[in-house]
Amino acid sequence: MARRSDAESRRLDEAAQAGWLYYVAGNTQDEIAKKMGVSRQSAQRMVSLAVSERLIKVRLDHPIARCMQLSLRLKDRFRLQACEVVPSDPADPSSIVGLAQAGAAEMERHLKSSESQILAIGTGRALRACADQLAPMDCPQHHIVSLLGNMMTDGSASAYNVVVRMADLIKAKHYPMPLPVLARTPKEKDILHNLEPIHNILELARRADATFVGIGNLGEKSPVVLDGFVTAREMKALEKAGAIGEIISWVYDRDGKLVDHPVNDRVASAPLQPNSSKPVYGIAAGESKVGAILGALRGKLINALITNEHTAELLLTRDQAATAPD
Secondary structure, three states: OOOOOHHHHHHHHHHHHHHHHHHHOOOOHHHHHHHHOOOHHHHHHHHHHHHHOOOEOOOEOOOHHHHHHHHHHHHHHHOOOEEEEEOOEOOEOOOOHHHHHHHHHHHHHHHOOOOOOEEEEOOOHHHHHHHHHOOOOOOOOOEEEEEEEEEOOOOOEOOOOHHHHHHHHHOOEEEEEEEEOEOOOHHHHHHHHOOHHHHHHHHHHHOOOEEEEEOEEOOOOOHHHHOOOOOHHHHHHHHHOOEEEEEOOEEEEOOOOEOOOHHHHOEOOOOOOOOOOOOEEEEOOOHHHHHHHHHHHHOOOOOEEEEEHHHHHHHHHHHHHHHOOO
């Protein structure tokens, strides 16, 4: 059998999703159109394609079916605005390959808006992979703003400068944050944040129409240690204080509360906004990140999630075990 192109695979994935929503979940075509961000005519064509490609029998004959079920369970359990679960690679359940395509598709839904949008972007391997999957577009009406500094401790640029990469692809005005990830002191952070250009960037981030962030796990091999932002001694102190994950360098515990530690006093990133009314997408997968993702979900640091099937199953299992009565 000839290998399908990425575009053809994505078309069938969308048809499978539409077919599941129509035949299994009982959604109308108008409801499908709204949920998938397409016209009613497009939703109708997707459902028809699911039938013509024999994706629909008594059940949905496609891996996306299990993913859709997990997505709905996560959405209900954590009261999420949106949740997408992509199939896992059995040989590499922590792979970000499927996440990159799903994240790019969600970004493109916002970028296709004719009205001006502010997209706030974090950093990291997963988000950079999403940016690399974006189709070239011409979006002069939109603003892409960085949520954290793009400078390493020696002043060099970060290897995962997502905002600049996105701006190159979509021709949008962009706002990188020319700051170190961590200031040397809280006083230095305040001085930097009071600079007019930085103040303007932080204000744009606060007003973002959609936010996309990676979710990092903590430990001696975590990126914040390997990149030199946090020392091994500081990491041990953070873990002792209950730290379990980080989002744009803000360190939090299993309940999503910021950890009381001097490291958080020096974070130069835009403030996290728990319980945001606007979508805040966390993009992450892998068993090592389950605790960090759960903390972000419990603390409402994110209200939308893009992950894979293996991680979704672990999230539901561990959260259920943690909340079960003794």
